[in-house]
Amino acid sequence: MPTNIQPWAGGxxxxxxxxxxxxxxxxxxxxxxxxxxxxxxxxxxxxxLISVLSAVNAEEMYLLRAVHYFVAGTEPTVPFGVVYxxxxxxxxxxxxxxxxxxxxxxxxGNRVLAHSLDQRFELARQIASGILFIHSxxxxxxxxxxxxxxxxxxxxxxxxxPEHLGTAFLAGFDYTRRSDATSTGDETVGLGWRRQxxxxxxxxxxxxxGETSVLFEPEFDIYALGVVLVEIGRWEPLYTYPKRFxxxxxxxxxxxxxxxxxxxxxxxxxxxxDVTLRCLQIRDEGRITRRGGPAIRDTLMxxxxxxxxxx
Numbered sequence: 001m002p003t004n005i006q007p008w009a010g011g012x013x014x015x016x017x018x019x020x021x022x023x024x025x026x027x028x029x030x031x032x033x034x035x036x037x038x039x040x041x042x043x044x045x046x047x048x049l050i051s052v053l054s055a056v057n058a059e060e061m062y063l064l065r066a067v068h069y070f071v072a073g074t075e076p077t078v079p080f081g082v083v084y085x086x087x088x089x090x091x092x093x094x095x096x097x098x099x100x101x102x103x104x105x106x107x108x109g110n111r112v113l114a115h116s117l118d119q120r121f122e123l124a125r126q127i128a129s130g131i132l133f134i135h136s137x138x139x140x141x142x143x144x145x146x147x148x149x150x151x152x153x154x155x156x157x158x159x160x161x162p163e164h165l166g167t168a169f170l171a172g173f174d175y176t177r178r179s180d181a182t183s184t185g186d187e188t189v190g191l192g193w194r195r196q197x198x199x200x201x202x203x204x205x206x207x208x209x210g211e212t213s214v215l216f217e218p219e220f221d222i223y224a225l226g227v228v229l230v231e232i233g234r235w236e237p238l239y240t241y242p243k244r245f246x247x248x249x250x251x252x253x254x255x256x257x258x259x260x261x262x263x264x265x266x267x268x269x270x271x272x273x274d275v276t277l278r279c280l281q282i283r284d285e286g287r288i289t290r291r292g293g294p295a296i297r298d299t300l301m302x303x304x305x306x307x308x309x310x311x
Contacts (some may be wrong), residue, residue, distance in 0.1 A: 011023065011084075011097075011148070011171050011172060013086075013094060016083065020086060020094060021067070021083045021084060021086060022064060022083075022084040022086060022095075022150065023081055023082070023083055023084070024082050024084070024171060024173060024174060025072070025078045025080070025081055025082070026042070026046050026078070026079070026082055026173070026174060027077055027174045028042055028076070028077050028078075028079060029077075030076075033076035033079075034076055039079055042079065042080070043079075045177065045178070046069060046080055046082070047069075048178065049066075049082075049139070049176060050069055052137055052139070053065060053066035053084075053173070054066050054067065058087040058169060061133045062126045062130040062167070062168055062169055062170055063130050063133060063134075063169060063170050064084035064085065064086070064087070064150070064169045064170075064171055065084065065085045065087075066082055066083070066084055066085075067084065067085045068083040069081060069082045070083070086152070087152055087167070093152060093153045093154075093155060093161075093166075095150035095152040095153075096150070096151055097146065097147050097148070097151070098123075098146040098147070098149040098150070098168065098231075098232075099147040099149075099237060101151055101161075101165075102146060102235060102237045111235055113235060114162035114163050115162055115163055115164060115165050116163075117268070118307065118310035119164060120233070120235075120268075121272065121303065121306045121307040121310050122165070122307045123168055123232060124228075124232055124275075124306075125300065125303040125306075125307045126167065126168040127149055127170060127225065128225060128299050128300040128303050129300060130168075130169070130170030131144065131170065131221055131225060131296050131300075132294060132296045132297060132300050134221075135218050135221070135294040135295075135296050136294055138179050139176055139177065139178050139179065140176065140177060140179055140217065140218050140220070140221055141170070141172070141173070141176050141221050142174075142176055142177070142216050142220075143172035143173065143174055143176070144170075144172075144221050144224035144225055144228060145195065145198045145227075145228065146228055146231055146237065147172070148170065148171050148172025149168050149169070149170055149171070150170075150171055151165065151166050151168055151169075152167050152169065153166035153167075177216075179218065193242075193245060193246045193247075194239045194245075197238050197245050197253060197257075198223075198224040198227045198228070199220075199223075199250060199253075200219070200220045200223040200224075200250070200254075200282075200283065201249070201250030201251045201253070201254050202250075202283055203216065203220050203250075218294065218295060218296070219295060221296070222279050222282045222299060223279060223280060223282050223283070225279050225296075225299065226261070226276050226277070226279025227257060229261070229276040229279060230257055230261050230264070230276060233261070233264040233267065233268045233272060233276065234264065238257075238260075254280060257280055258277060258280055258281075261273055261276040261277050261280060262277070264276070271302070271305075271306050271309075272306060274302075275302045275303060275306065278298075278299065278302075282295065
């Protein structure tokens with residue numbers, strides 16, 4: 001396994017021994033990067049994650065199967081690389097990120113909207129399914145965003161993009177940890193306001209001296225899913241609105257997101273908007289899990305009902 005692959009933000013397709021894989025980085029907080037014990041503990045935790053992700057059924061769990069990890073040795077804060085197997089390459093195109101899909105435009109500069117509405121409902125259901133698996137085995141993802149969702153499209157006639165959105169696979173496990181494990185660091189470092197769009201205000205509270213982190217909880221993943229649902233509903237990246245999201249507090253971002261979600265009622269329908277708002281309000285007072293188990297299960301059940309009703 002090569003160890004000279006240079007670090008990047010997010011996952012990247014890479015040729016290894018003639019086969020294409022997705023390679024991502026497992027990161028360490030800068031404060032712990034030079035600590036041999038911290039690196040050793042991080043490797044132990046990584047092995048536990050690999051054990052979980054090596055057992056996934058990609059097309060049922062909407063996660064990529066981890067097949068290997070390697071010691072990178074290029075930068076102290078990115079000591080390990082994780083290699084993921086691409087799904088069913090014999091009948092699916094190489095995946096691209098959901099963010100790339102949202103960025104696509106026609107020659108006239110218009111959004112590409114050839115797919116039907118039920119395709120977006122199904123896409124949302126698939127993403128929530130991947131999050132449910134992660135939460136069910138006692139982990140938090142910490143990186144839910146459009147750039148960490150990979151879309152694989154069919155090569156079969158009549159099932160190709162843009163009429164069909166294909167299958168979504170959740171990736172981006174750079175900072176993922178077990179719910180009861182020690183912190184894996186601030187997943188927003190160096191990524192600026194674009195990353196913080198997906199961040200719950202309670203995760204980074206605005207103070208006079210800047211931003212201060214609090215422990216990451218599963219509800220923060222659900223909030224980030226709500227942000228992705230806004231992007232799916234509008235079918236455009238939210239970073240294209242810097243005036244609304246750049247130089248504002250986390251609470252102001254949340255209020256903007258709620259307003260954007262509410263504005264999708266005509267195009268996406270009341271039920272989709274209600275699910276999106278519940279994600280964005282996941283930690284608001286009085287919000288409780290209705291069905292028991294991981295809180296994401298409520299969201300998934302609602303999205304499954306929506307996808308079935310629209311099919």
